[in-house]
Amino acid sequence: MEELFSYDGQLVKVTRKRMKNMYLRVQKPDGHVEISAPNRMARADIVGFLAKNWDWVNRKQQAMREKPARPERCYISGDRIPVWGQYLELVVRPSTDNQAAIYQKEERVLLYVPDYATMEQRREIVNGWYRRMLEKAIPTLLPRCESIVGKRAEECRIRNMKTRWGTCNVLKARVWLNLQLAKYKPEALEYVMLHELTHLWEHGHGPAFKARMDRYCPDWRRVKKELNANADFE
Numbered sequence: 001m002e003e004l005f006s007y008d009g010q011l012v013k014v015t016r017k018r019m020k021n022m023y024l025r026v027q028k029p030d031g032h033v034e035i036s037a038p039n040r041m042a043r044a045d046i047v048g049f050l051a052k053n054w055d056w057v058n059r060k061q062q063a064m065r066e067k068p069a070r071p072e073r074c075y076i077s078g079d080r081i082p083v084w085g086q087y088l089e090l091v092v093r094p095s096t097d098n099q100a101a102i103y104q105k106e107e108r109v110l111l112y113v114p115d116y117a118t119m120e121q122r123r124e125i126v127n128g129w130y131r132r133m134l135e136k137a138i139p140t141l142l143p144r145c146e147s148i149v150g151k152r153a154e155e156c157r158i159r160n161m162k163t164r165w166g167t168c169n170v171l172k173a174r175v176w177l178n179l180q181l182a183k184y185k186p187e188a189l190e191y192v193m194l195h196e197l198t199h200l201w202e203h204g205h206g207p208a209f210k211a212r213m214d215r216y217c218p219d220w221r222r223v224k225k226e227l228n229a230n231a232d233f234e
């Protein structure tokens with residue numbers, strides 16, 4: 001069941017559900033407000049809840065206005081493809097032998113695909129390319145980070161992750177890195193590698209973990225902030 005009411009000049013959508021608590025969301029991309037509320041909750045209680053959180057709503061809306069949604073990447077000529085912190089122009093050309101190829105030529109990325117390749121298939125090819133970049137970077141990066149941290153990883157593997165930059169299986173001393181890291185400055189990859197190796201000393205992200213990060217990577221807070229501000233897990 002849905003109802004609409006206006007609050008402070010904005011239209012608020014309320015969806016009634018069988019639930020105990022109320023939830024408030026500011027929806028992308030336009031910042032409209034939606035509330036999920038228990039079936040029998042009085043309107044006055046909903047309005048009170050909204051009033052209490054209205055500053056938060058305004059801050060969220062402000063942030064959305066300042067940071068417009070990233071335009072969808074379609075993997076067609078003219079798209080901008082991030083590589084190690086720089087944007088390169090994508091040039092898509094038809095491949096003649098049904099094979100795909102991708103490589104960088106000066107400031108451009110040349111992608112050869114059959115005409116019928118879907119956007120999803122093109123994205124896969126680009127992601128495969130990112131993976132190969134990491135595979136190339138890791139053999140020098142890993143030993144350097146291991147000597148900084150003073151721990152060795154048994155294995156370092158790469159995969160495409162939707163929400164995390166890396167993980168560490170402490171028991172197996174296995175580090176996983178997100179292939180998406182090839183999009184960012186190399187310092188981001190190094191920070192994530194140091195972070196995951198540091199988990200071989202410390203579980204969690206408490207004060208002891210942070211103290212080690214301060215020693216191994218003095219600039220980690222800035223690098224982390226930049227990386228998360230530009231997170232693009234496509």
Ligand SMILES: [Zn+2]
Nearest residue numbers: 195199204205
């Ligand atoms: Zn961690």
